[in-house]
Amino acid sequence: xxxxxxxxxxxxxxxxxxxxxxxxxxxxxxxxxxxxxxxxxxxxxxxxxxxxxxxxxxxxxxxxxxxxxxxxxxxxxxxxxxxxxxxxxxxxxxxxxxxxxxxxxxxxxxxxxxxxxxxxxxxxxxxxxxxxxxxxxxxxxxxxxxxxxxxxxxxxxxxxxxxxxxxxxxxxxxxxxxxxxxxxxxxxxxxxxxxxxxxxxxxxxxxxxxxxxxxxxxxxxxxxxxxxxxxxxxxxxxxxxxxxxxxxxxxxxxxxxxxxxxxxxxxxxxxxxxxxxxxxxxxxxxxxxxxxxxxxxxxxxxxxxxxxxxxxxxxxxxxxxxxxxxxxxxxxxxxxx
Numbered sequence: 001x002x003x004x005x006x007x008x009x010x011x012x013x014x015x016x017x018x019x020x021x022x023x024x025x026x027x028x029x030x031x032x033x034x035x036x037x038x039x040x041x042x043x044x045x046x047x048x049x050x051x052x053x054x055x056x057x058x059x060x061x062x063x064x065x066x067x068x069x070x071x072x073x074x075x076x077x078x079x080x081x082x083x084x085x086x087x088x089x090x091x092x093x094x095x096x097x098x099x100x101x102x103x104x105x106x107x108x109x110x111x112x113x114x115x116x117x118x119x120x121x122x123x124x125x126x127x128x129x130x131x132x133x134x135x136x137x138x139x140x141x142x143x144x145x146x147x148x149x150x151x152x153x154x155x156x157x158x159x160x161x162x163x164x165x166x167x168x169x170x171x172x173x174x175x176x177x178x179x180x181x182x183x184x185x186x187x188x189x190x191x192x193x194x195x196x197x198x199x200x201x202x203x204x205x206x207x208x209x210x211x212x213x214x215x216x217x218x219x220x221x222x223x224x225x226x227x228x229x230x231x232x233x234x235x236x237x238x239x240x241x242x243x244x245x246x247x248x249x250x251x252x253x254x255x256x257x258x259x260x261x262x263x264x265x266x267x268x269x270x271x272x273x274x275x276x277x278x279x280x281x282x283x284x285x286x287x288x289x290x291x292x293x294x295x296x297x298x299x300x301x302x303x304x305x306x307x308x309x310x311x312x313x314x315x316x317x318x319x320x321x322x323x324x325x326x327x328x329x330x331x332x333x334x335x336x337x
Contacts, residue, residue: 038088045138047236048077048229054163056094057127057225059173061218063097063107066126066193067114067133069218072097073225074134075110094173101174117193125193127217127224128153135228145231147246147274150191152227154249154276157185158200159219167219178215189279196220251278 056077060069072091079086080094091109092100100107113119114129128150135149136142159167164182166172184204188196197208197217206212234240248256255277258268 036088039085041136042138042140042142043078043085044082045078045232045236046081047233048074048081050226050230050233051162053077053229054222054226055166055171055173056222058163058166058218058222059094059097060225061221062101062174062178063092064109064112065115066217066221067118067130068109068112068126069221070127070130070225070228071111071134072109072130073222074131074229075137077229078138098173098175101176122194122197123192125153125188125191125196125220125224127221128191130221131224131228134225135232139232139235141235141240144246145228145235145240148231148240148243149224149228150274151246151248153191153224154189155187156223156227157187158196158223159183159185159216160223163219163223167215172222178211178218181212181215183212183216183219189276191275195279248274249276249278252276255281 053073057070057073060072060076063069064072075086075089076091076094079089079091089110092107097107099105111126111130111133114124114126117123117126118129131149132142132146135145139145164185167177167180168182170177170180184200186200186203188199190196190199197213200206200216201208201213204212204216206216231240231243234243247253252274259271259273260269261272262269
C-alpha cells in the first residue's frame with residue numbers, strides 16, 4: 001500500500017529527476033551546438049614553422065594539386081596545432097593524405113577547383129589562389145599580406161633553392177617523387193599560371209605535361225605556402241613591415257598614372273590592375289598614336305570628348321610611355337608586338 005507521504009516523496013523525486021534530466025539534455029545540446037558552430041572570421045592563428053608548411057604544401061600538391069595543396073598545407077598545419085575550429089573543415093589529415101597516396105586513392109578536399117589556374121584555364125596560379133584563401137581566413141590584414149605575396153611571386157625564382165634541396169635529398173614528405181632532380185629555375189614576372197608555366201618550360205626545355213613540370217609546380221606550391229606563412233607570422237608579431245612593403249614595378253607605376261579604377265574613361269580609367277604590365281603589353285604604338293592627338297585645355301577641337309582634361313594628365317601619359325619605352329630598350333633586340 002502507498003500512503004500519502006510516500007506518494008508525495010515519489011512524486012517529488014520524479015519531478016526532480018525530470019528537471020535534472022532536462023538540465024543534462026540541455027547542457028549536452030548546448031555543448032554539441034558549441035562544437036559544430038563556426039566562429040566568425042578571422043579564425044585563430046598561431047606561429048607556424050615555415051619549413052614544415054613548405055613540405056606540407058608540397059605534399060598537398062601530390063594529393064590536391066596547386067590550389068588545394070597550398071590551402072591544405074596551411075590550414076592542416078593550423079588544425080594540427082590549434083584544433084577547433086579547424087576541425088570543422090572537411091579536409092583530410094596528413095596521415096590520411098599519406099595513406100591515400102600510398103594506396104593510389106583519390107581524396108576530395110577544398111580549393112581543388114583552382115588547379116592549373118582554375119579548372120585548367122591557366123588564370124591565377126593555384127598556389128596563390130589557395131594561399132590567399134587561407135590568409136583571408138586567419139587575418140584581418142589579408143589584403144595587405146595578399147598584395148605582398150602576389151608581388152613577391154612575380155619576382156621570385158621557382159622552384160626555390162630550398163625546395164630543390166629538399167627534393168634532391170628526399171626530405172619532402174612524399175615517398176615516391178615525380179622527379180627528385182635539382183630543377184631549373186625561372187622568374188614568372190606574372191601571377192598567371194599560363195605565364196608562369198610557359199616561362200619555366202621555355203627556360204628548362206621540359207614540356208608542360210612532363211613529370212618535371214609537375215614536380216616544379218609541387219615545389220612552387222610549397223614555396224608559396226611557406227611565404228604566405230612567413231608573412232602571417234610577421235603580421236602576428238607586428239613585424240610585417242620588416243619584410244618590406246608592397247610596391248609596383250616601375251613600369252606598372254607609370255601605367256597607373258592613367259590606368260586605374262576611376263570614373264574618367266577618356267583619361268584611361270577603362271582598365272585596372274597591379275600586375276607587371278610589361279610582361280604582356282609590349283606594343284605601345286596605340287599610346288604613341290594618342291599622343292599625337294592630345295590637345296591641352298583651351299585649345300579648339302572638333303571632338304571635345306577626346307580632349308585631355310589637364311596638363312598633368314599629359315605628363316602622366318608621357319611618363320607612362322617613357323617608362324615602357326625604357327623597358328623595351330632594356331630588352332635589346334626584343335621586338336614589340
